[in-house]
Amino acid sequence: MSKGGRPRKVGDAEKRLLRQLVEEMPLATLDEITEAFCTRTGLSVHHMTVRRRLDEMGIRREQATLPPPQGELEQRYGYRPAHRRQQPGQRYPSSLTDEEWRLVADIFESDGDRGTPPRYPRRLLVDACCYVVRSGCSWRMLPKDFPAWQNVYRTFRRWSQQGKFEQMHDRLRIQWREREGRTQMPSAAVLDAQSTRSSPQGGTSGYDAGKKVKGRKRHVLVDTLGLILAVSVTAASVQDRDGAHPVMANGMEKYA
Structure with missing residues (x-):
């Protein structure tokens, strides 16, 4: 009882x-x-x-304890030695390998012999641009074994206006799609936007009241594999529905 x-x-x-x-x-x-x-x-x-x-009755549920690991566990996140591997032709891990340069050399090399001969090899300038983009450093902090940062910066601006980096990206994307057994041109795409904080130097900025972020907003159009098709950068105050039109128009113009 x-x-x-x-x-x-x-x-x-x-x-x-x-x-x-x-x-x-x-x-x-x-x-x-x-x-x-x-x-x-x-x-x-x-x-x-x-x-x-x-x-x-003295019966209690206890959390199971795993046996102690044998030896050192392999790190499953972050950079691994494979990300930092360097082949003999590479100055830095961000530099293009010989095979990669062979695939994109025709985009950056000039046709014909007109004009002043280049002062620096085009491959060295491409490696310098890739170093800045990959590391996120300022142009003035380029290592000394690259050309002068002013030369690299002017070259980067000129090639960007000519769409050479975009051509290189499109070529790599086509190769990856073929590797995955897809057609060269995508038939479906996904659009999304992300607001990020920006530095006070240069560019337009705004305030995204929904995400409470002051800065810029990037509208990205990708295929079903997650490969970038088109990008548009606006102030963070621009609504997603308004910022979607330019990036969609760019994607339709290139892939429709």
Whole structure:
């Protein structure tokens, strides 16, 4: 009899059944134990009642502990040695390999012999541009084994206006799609926008009240593999529906 005078639903026989259920289902949750107990006994018992009776019998649920790792565990995130590998022709990990340069050399090399001969190899200038874009450093912080930063910056501006980097990206995207067994031109695309903080130097900026971010907003159009098709950068205050039109028009012009 309980202290209140009402007989317990879970007596000694029911406790033995509870112990048997725990032995049969060691990985079951408290609700599963309660459901199985009610099914076998025909009683209607709350799961807290079952928990108290299990505590009285000294049965408690404990978190399983994993055995100590044998040896050093492999890091599964961040950069690995494969990301930092350098082949003999590379100055830095961001530099193009010989095979990569062979695939895109015709984009940057000039046709014909007119004009002043180039002062620096085109591949060295491409590697310098890739170094700045990949590392995020300022142009003035280019390593000394690259050409003068003023020369690299002017070259980067000129090639960007000519669309050479975009041509290189389009060529790499086509190769990747062919590698995945897709057609060269995508038939479906996904559009999304992201607001990011920006530095006070240059460019338009605004305030995105929805995300509470002051800066710029990038509207990105990608294919079903996640490869970039078109990008548009606006102030963060521009609504997604308004910023979607330029990037969609650019994508339709190139791939429709």
